[in-house]
Amino acid sequence: MNLALAFATSAAQRPEKAALYYGESEWNYAALQAWAGAVAEHLAGGCGVKPGDRVGIWLKNRPEFIVAVLGVLGAEAVLVPINNFLKPDEVNYILADAGINLLISEEELLVQAPALTAARPGLKFMPVESFGGMPAPREPGGTRTPLLSASREADLAVIIYTSGTTGRPKGAMLSHGNLLHNVNSCRIVLETAELDRMAVLLPLFHSYMLTVGVLLPLLVGGTIVLVKSLGQTKLILQELCLRQATILPAIPPLYRALASSPTPLNLPFRLCISGSAPLPLQVLQDFEAKYHLPLIEGYGLSEASPVVAKNPLRGVRKPGSIGLPIANVELSAQDDQGRLLGPGEVGELCVRGGNVMQGYWNNPEETAKAFRNGWLLTGDLGYHDADGYFFITDRKKDMLLVNGNNVYPREIEEVLYQYPGVKEAAVIGVPDARRGEQPLAFVATNEGVLIQERALIQFVREKMADYKVPKRVVFLPALPRNATGKILKTTLRELISQKAQA
Secondary structure (H helix, E strand, C coil), X not given: CCHHHHHHHHHHHCCCCEEEEECCEEEEHXXXXXXXXXXXXXHHCCCCCCCCCEEEEXXXXXXXXHHHHHHHHHCCCEEEECCCCCCHXXXXXXXXXXXXXXXXXXXXXXXXXXXXXXXXXXXXXXXXXXXXXXXXXXXXXXXXXXXXXXXXXXXXXXXXXXXXXXXXXXXXXXXXXXXXXXXXXXXXXXXCCCCCEEEECCCCCCHXXXXXXXXXXXXXXXXXXXXXXXXXXXXXXXXXXXXXXXXXEECHHHHHHHHCCCCCCCCCCCEEEECCCCCCHHHHHHHHHHXXXXXXXXXXXXXXXXXXXXXXXXXXXXXCCCEEECCCEEEEEECCCCCECCXXXXXXXXXXXXXXXXXXXXXXXXXXXXXXXXXXXXXXXXXXXXXXXXXXXXXXXXXXXXXXXXXXXXXXXXXXXXXXXXXXXXXXXXXXXXXXXXXXXXXXXXXXXXXXXXXXXXXXXXXXXXXXXXXXXXXXXXXXXXXXXXXXXXXXXXXXXXXXXX
C-alpha cells in the first residue's frame, strides 16, 4: 500500500461524494482523482519527473495545493512542502539541500523566480495556474493509472523541513508507511469517519495539516473544508458553519477569541483540537464552559509524521497535559542514559512507532543524534503521571514559538553574522501578548563600527520569513560569555527582565 493507492481506493468507493469544498466551489472524489491524475501524468510525462525525484510545493492554501500533493505522490515522486512565508534565501537552501529541480508554485510567489534561478539555474517551475482547472472524470469512480503507483510503504514519500538548532533546517524523511501509520492512529483516536468534514484554515505546508487536514479525511472518505476567507475570524466561521465542518484543528488565539465572545456562537463542530502552542488553562475552561464542546490538546513533531499524543476524546482529559500516546505509538520519559523514568520523574520525551521518520535527508550525523536504542529523541523535557498522561515541562533548547511557528535563534543569528561589522550576535525570546513570543537580538560590533538598528533589521527581513525577524536589536559593547566562551543567554534574559522592572 502507498498513499496514492490508498486515495485511489477511497475515491473508487465514493466517487460522487464531496471531497473538497473551497468557498463556493466543490469537487467530488471522482473529480479530485481525475484532476490529480492529470497532474501526475504531466509531471511524469511533460516534466520528466522520475520515481524518487524530489518535487517542491511552494503554495499558499488553495485547492491546487491538495491536487499537487496527490499528483506528486501519484507520479511516485517525493513531496517537499515549502513554507510560503520563507524568503528566497531560505527557499534556495531547501531547493539545494533536497536536490529539487521542479517547483510547483503560483504567480504571486513566482515574482521571486529570478532570485531562485540565480542560485539554481536548472530549476523549472510549474505554476498551478497552468493546471487549467478541473478535468472531467473519465468515468464515475474511475482511476487514472498514475495514481495507482508502485511505491512501497518503505519508500520515501515526503520530506518536511524543520527549523534546526544548528542554524539550518533539516529534512525529516517520512515514508508512505510512516504517514499511513499516523493517519490510521489519528483515525482511531479522533474517531474520524466518512461523515466528518475537516476544517482546514492552518497552513497546508505544516506537517500536521498534511496528515490531519488532508490525508486523514481523504483516506477515510470524509470531506475537506478548505477555508477561503483567511484573517477575519467572523468570515472564517461563516464558511465553516455554511459547510457544517465537524472537526476544527486550530491554534490557541482562535479559541481565545471564541471563548471571549460576548455570546456563544452556534458552532457546527463535534470536536476541536488545539495545537502549535500551549493552550492556556483559562482559555480551555472558558471555551468548554461556553460551547460544551471537547477541546483536545495534543503533541507532535514533524519527525513523527507528526502526531504523538492526544488527550482522549472519551474519558478523562487533563488540562495542561498533552494526553496519552496515540494508538500504536509509544511515548516515554528517559534519562540521559536511556533509562525509562517512573511517574513524576522529568526526562527527555522519546517516541517509538511506525510513524517515526527514516532520518534526516543527507544528514547522517544529525540522524544519529536523533535516535537512541530505537527511540526518537524529541529534545522536549517532560514526565508522565500515574495514569500515563504526559506533561511537557520545558521546550526544545532555545526554541521560540512565534504565532505557533517554531523559530530557532541560531538560524537568525547566522543571518545577523552576515551583516558587515557584526562581531557577536545572540537571539532570545521575549513574551508578546499577541504572538506568544518575539525574537529579540543582541549585537556587539567590531571596534569603531556603528550599525543602524533599522538597517540591520531590514537586512534580516530580506533574508528571512517575517515572523523570524527581531523587532528590536540591543547593542552591547560585548556579549556575556562563560569560561569556555559560550554566550550566556540567561544573563541576557536577566538584563531584559531588569530593564522591564526598572
